Amino acid sequence: MPKGALWNDMLNMKINNINLEKELGKLYAIWLREFKVFLREKSRLVASTFTPLLWLFVIGTGFGSVATNPSTNHVMGHAEWGAAGVGYQQFIFPGIVSMSIIFSSVFFGSYIIWDRKFDFLKSVMVAPVSRSTIFIGKTFGGMTTSLLQAAILLAIGLALGIHYTPVSLMLIVVIILFLSFTLTSLGLAIGSYMESLEGFQLIISFVVFPLYFLSGALFPLNNIPLWLSILTTIDPATYAVDALRSTMLGIAGENPFLADTGILFMFVMGIGTIGMLSFRKMKAV
Amino acid sequence: MISINNLVKKYENLTAIDRVNLEIYDNEVFGLLGPNGAGKTTLIHILATLVKPTSGTANINGYDIVKESSKVRSSIGIVFQAPSSDDMLSGYENLKLHSLLYAVPAHIREKRIKDVLELVGLTDRKDHQVKKYSGGMRRRLEIARGLLHKPKVIFLDEPTLGLDPTSREIMWKYIDKLVKDEKITLILTTHYMEEADFLCNRIGIIDKGKIIALDSPSGLKESLGGEIIEIELKNKGVGTKDTVESILKRYNFVHKVELNDKEGNLVIYVDDASSNLPVILKAIDNDNSSGSHNNSVKSVGFRSPTLNDVFLKFTGREITSQQQEDHAEGGFMERYAQYENK
DSSP states (O other): OOHHHHHHHHHHHHHOHHHHHHHHHHHHHHHHHHHHHHHHOHHHHHHHHHHHHHIIIIIHHHHHHHHHSTTTHHHHTHHHHHTTTOOHHHHHHHHHHHHHHHHHHHHHHHTHHHHHHTTHHHHHHTSSOOHHHHHHHHHHHHHHHHHHHHHHHHHHHHHTTOOOOHHHHHHHHHHHHHHHHHHHHHHHHHHHHOOSTTHHHHHIIIIIHHHHHTTTSSSOSTTOOHHHHHHHHTOHHHHHHHHHHHHHHOOOOSSOHHHHHHHHHHHHHHHHHHHHHHHHHSOOO | OEEEEEEEEEETTEEEEEEEEEEEOTTOEEEEEOOTTSSHHHHHHHHTTSSOOSEEEEEETTEETTTOHHHHHHHEEEEOSSOOSOTTSBHHHHHHHHHHHTTOOHHHHHHHHHHHHHHTTOGGGTTSBGGGSOHHHHHHHHHHHHHTTOOSEEEEESTTTTOOHHHHHHHHHHHHHHHHHHOOEEEEEESOHHHHHHHOSEEEEEETTEEEEEEOHHHHHHHTOSEEEEEEESSOOHHHHHHHHHHHTTOTTEEEEEEOTTTOOEEEEESSHHHHHHHHHHHHHHHHHHSSOOOOEEEEEEEOOOHHHHHHHHHSSOOOOOOOOOOOOSSHHHHHHHHHHO
8 A cells, every 4th residue: 555545534634624524523423432332331441440450559569568678679679769769569650550551552452353243343434434534533542541541540649649740740641642542553453454353362462461561560671681671672661651650750760751752652653554554454344 | 326347256266246247226126136155245245345346346326336435435325234333332322423424414413313213213212222222123223324324325235134024024114115205226135035025126136146137026937937836746856856857848838847955846837837737747647657657746736936936946946044143242341251152
């Protein structure tokens, strides 16, 4: 597919105002459907809020006690966060927020397999809606749901002693949206190639968990072997965790905040483009 | 108006649509009749621009399905074989969603939704989630959705598949009313003979990707010539058909002898069955008493031809009925659980 075709729809939108209004209506319709379904699937909502809390409080407390135990603190690199007066639970809090975004975004994207399985996708594709509009509507849906779930966690963060300022909140929201756009696109790209539900387990094992574990959500990345650091470097979530950590905890990250954001933005553009291209190539039936 | 020109769709080792040429006129109800895997759904999917043809093309409402797919999509409505509404949303919400996708102008949107809901009789259930709808209601919602943007052409893919007889009759009435009220062209696929007979102005019989017969239901039935005598013999082998065929071939009024493969009865196409039936029975009886064959007649009947007979004649076999896949309901976890159970 020629690269020019990718932006054709958007170009048309800009040129023709009436088209823009119609396209926005279609975009809104797709977004609204995703949002409503998300709110109605209570089990999904509860599960996706509960799992991060489990990590935060069970792993956070359990490993926290190992990390603060003088006999093991060299193992856990305790000095790293201890020096800044930050406990292990607080240290992993930005990582757990990222985890919630990783899980909800990738799952949200790959949910397209169900849309296809239950023929809903076919009914959207037979409507006069461009693939790009469907794609963007879906990513907006993914961003909205990720943001809502993160908001619940952010509120719980207050109880853990995380302080927010208007500026830090704004930066946090930007990072959350970048990460969730990237990963929803990734999920949609993968989902657009998968024809059966069997692949869903593979996504969990080979996409979701690696993204999470390699992001530095649970441990600092400054003292890891080379092979691991190569893997963490290509994980977009690494930069989100780092940026969130420096914003939320006020400690210096591995990279400056702007560098994290810049790299994350490159992932947004790169994976977003891949996602949209896969979506355009996807078979309708 | 739809014109299909030399349409071909090939999959790796299968020709799903084989050089189909077809004209469908304004305001007609056109039925595509065929067994499973005949290519009905593939043809509909190609016309609805969901699948690209391997070669050939078609023109719908003046738009080419390959070059102007977006315009084609705006001008058609389609009701798929399996309900495709989102069952987590209410009927109203599904219609709202699609009215936005089809860019129905804002000032008439609500009225249009109200109208189609009324047409399919779902007004009082519009705020219920679709997962609480019965199979027939889901189908009607799909039809409502197909009508939202006032398309000139509507495709119905097996509109009554999996419905119980009562719901099926209700559905037929809706479709009939629709055609009369809305002035649309309707293309439906079915493998129910009565459905095609009841609803369609013209029928195309499709088998192995080819249109093998094309006429009005009565035209098709007349093409068989005369009437049908059905004979049940005591000995129901394939050999008996050949024997009887050889006995009867000397009579001009006998057109064809077929074996009904479901019941093993002989189906004999004849002119003027009431006066020729005794002749046929006598001939079979004579053959029995004269020689080695044991073809004594157990029962006999005669009737006017049905579409079933037409189908049997053109394809050499009966249409078999089709099992419908269960359509999963509910949300993400329910869907997943249901999937796991399969």
